[in-house]
Structures are given as C-alpha cells and as structure tokens.
Amino acid sequence: AQSVTQLDSQVPVFEEAPVELRCNYSSSVSVYLFWYVQYPNQGLQLLLKYLSGSTLVKGINGFEAEFNKSQTSFHLRKPSVHISDTAEYFCAVSWSNYQLIWGAGTKLIIKP
Amino acid sequence: DAMVIQNPRYQVTQFGKPVTLSCSQTLNHNVMYWYQQKSSQAPKLLFHYYDKDFNNEADTPDNFQSRRPNTSFCFLDIRSPGLGDAAMYLCATSRVKGRDDEQFFGPGTRLTVL
Numbered sequence: 001a002q003s004v005t006q007l008d009s010q011v012p013v014f015e016e017a018p019v020e021l022r023c024n025y026s027s028s029v030s031v032y033l034f035w036y037v038q039y040p041n042q043g044l045q046l047l048l049k050y051l052s053g054s055t056l057v058k059g060i061n062g063f064e065a066e067f068n069k070s071q072t073s074f075h076l077r078k079p080s081v082h083i084s085d086t087a088e089y090f091c092a093v094s095w096s097n098y099q100l101i102w103g104a105g106t107k108l109i110i111k112p
Numbered sequence: 113d114a115m116v117i118q119n120p121r122y123q124v125t126q127f128g129k130p131v132t133l134s135c136s137q138t139l140n141h142n143v144m145y146w147y148q149q150k151s152s153q154a155p156k157l158l159f160h161y162y163d164k165d166f167n168n169e170a171d172t173p174d175n176f177q178s179r180r181p182n183t184s185f186c187f188l189d190i191r192s193p194g195l196g197d198a199a200m201y202l203c204a205t206s207r208v209k210g211r212d213d214e215q216f217f218g219p220g221t222r223l224t225v226l
Contacts, residue, residue, distance in 0.1 A: 009152070034214075041222070043118075043217030097209075098210060099157065100215070105153070
C-alpha cells in the first residue's frame with residue numbers, strides 16, 4: 001500500500017532561522033504532491049502543490065518545496081521563519097485516484 | 113469570500129446521544145468530504161459525496177452516517193457516540209473528484225463525548 005512518511009513529529013527552530021520539513025512517499029509512479037498547513041484549532045489550508053513541470057514549487061507565506069523523484073521526497077523549506085508560522089504541516093500524496101494519502105504531520109515550533 | 117463553514121465549532125455530547133455536525137459551502141463545489149482527525153494525527157477520510165453519489169470508506173464505522181440534501185450542505189450524523197469518537201471533524205470540498213484538485217477545508221468541529 002502507498003504511504004507517506006513525515007519523519008519528524010516536531011521541529012523546533014529559532015525565529016528567522018531556515019527550516020526544512022521532510023516528506024517521503026513510497027512510490028514515484030505518477031504522483032501529485034501537496035503540503036497543507038493547520039494552524040491551532042483551525043482547518044487545513046493548501047500551502048503548495050506539485051502536479052508537473054518544474055520540480056521547485058513556490059507556495060504561500062514564503063514556503064517552497066522540491067520534488068525529487070529519485071529520492072521519492074517532497075521536502076518543504078522556508079529560508080526564514082516567523083512566529084506566525086507556528087502550526088502543524090501535513091504532506092499528502094495522490095496516486096491513482098482522488099484520495100489523498102496523508103503523512104502524520106510535523107509540528108513546527110518557533111523559538112523566540 | 114467563498115468558503116467552507118462548519119457549525120458548531122465545538123460540540124459536547126453525552127455517550128450514546130446522537131449528534132449532528134453540519135457543513136455548508138459557498139464554493140459551488142461538486143465534492144464534499146468528511147474527515148475525522150484525532151489529536152496529533154493525520155485526517156482520516158470517513159466518506160465523501162460526488163454530487164449526490166455517496167462513497168463510504170471501507171473502514172468507516174456504521175455509527176457514522178452522512179446526508180447531502182443539496183449542493184451547499186452536508187451533514188455528519190453520529191448515531192451513538194462513544195468516547196473514542198471524540199475528535200476534530202473536518203469538512204472539505206473540491207471542485208471535482210480529480211487527483212490534482214485542491215481540497216478546501218472548513219475550520220472543523222471539535223467533538224467532546226462525556
């Protein structure tokens with residue numbers, strides 16, 4: 001069965017420092033890739049998605065992600081985080097149909 | 113602004129007492145989804161509607177039902193809530209049922225079962 005792995009359950013980082021949140025998936029065959037953000041007590045919001053084309057995808061709030069087919073990864077990055085980036089980040093992958101397979105989430109903790 | 117609205121935001125019910133959560137959308141999307149999200153876990157898809165076509169996930173308990181009386185509204189009914197059903201329930205919509213289609217989420221309803 002296809003799966004999505006977010007290895008880090010929590011990532012603490014100092015404000016204004018860069019951050020990378022890791023996402024790996026089980027198969028590179030024809031995937032669509034998404035990153036969603038969930039602020040405390042709120043629903044999920046799409047940050048960015050990769051469907052095709054350039055492997056570097058830019059999203060909202062200064063985030064970007066790179067699709068790496070050989071490593072089956074789609075890591076999320078931001079060069080300088082702000083306290084307002086405190087949230088949980090979910091990687092999700094779509095393979096053969098509409099259904100999203102979700103990672104377990106990574107909590108981004110910003111230290112002042 | 114077009115959006116997905118969930119009411120109530122917080123719902124408290126008693127063990128075994130039926131409860132209904134509601135979702136409405138102004139996006140005019142064809143697909144509406146219900147997810148269950150427990151603390152620090154990924155959302156788990158319970159079921160979805162594509163127009164009036166209902167699709168139940170294989171592992172969704174019979175205790176959970178859904179209704180979609182029209183395009184804009186969708187309801188989640190929990191017939192006999194147990195303590196294990198305490199969770200955040202998220203409603204989402206998408207324009208069509210496509211692999212590349214973004215899902216738009218409501219703010220969620222946090223259900224507490226006493």
